[in-house]
Amino acid sequence: MAIHDYIQKTLLHFSMDHDELNVLVKTTLDKLAITGLIRIDSGSDFEPTLLGQAIVASSLTPEDGIFVHRQLQKAAEAFVLDGEMHVLYTFTPIQPAQAEINWRIFRQEIECLDESGLRVLSLVGIKQASVNKLCVTPSVDLIDAH
Secondary structure: OHHHHHHOOOHHHHHOOHHHHHHHHHHHHHHHHHOOOEEEOOOOOEEEOHHHHHHHHHOOOHHHHHHHHHHHHHHHHHOOOOOOHHHHHHOOOOOOOOOOOOHHHHHHHHHOOOHHHHHHHHHOOEOHHHHHHHHHOOOOOOEOOO
């Protein structure tokens, strides 16, 4: 298998127990297959899936790539295209911003949204009640965990 030939030429191969390394490689390949990033056939050959290729091309971590893919699937099921807010959802960064947010201004902007904009906020999991609480207490969770 090409992966084992490759692993044998790495520093990792020379710096850890070979049995542990083999288990680590097998576990990793199994995890990649379970998450849909690669396909493994009966002959133990593997190839990347379209999702796996897209994640590599995007330079995202596998975890971030899978998260973005799930979010896009979710968005495709209930996308609101009758306003401009869907564009913001498409370009929202997946990592938290390092900038401070003025929650009072954010709340004022939410209050100006039409029904379409409010549906987009709901789609991305932003709770108006949380924004209101953040105006007073900045440690409240803004986005639903699910």
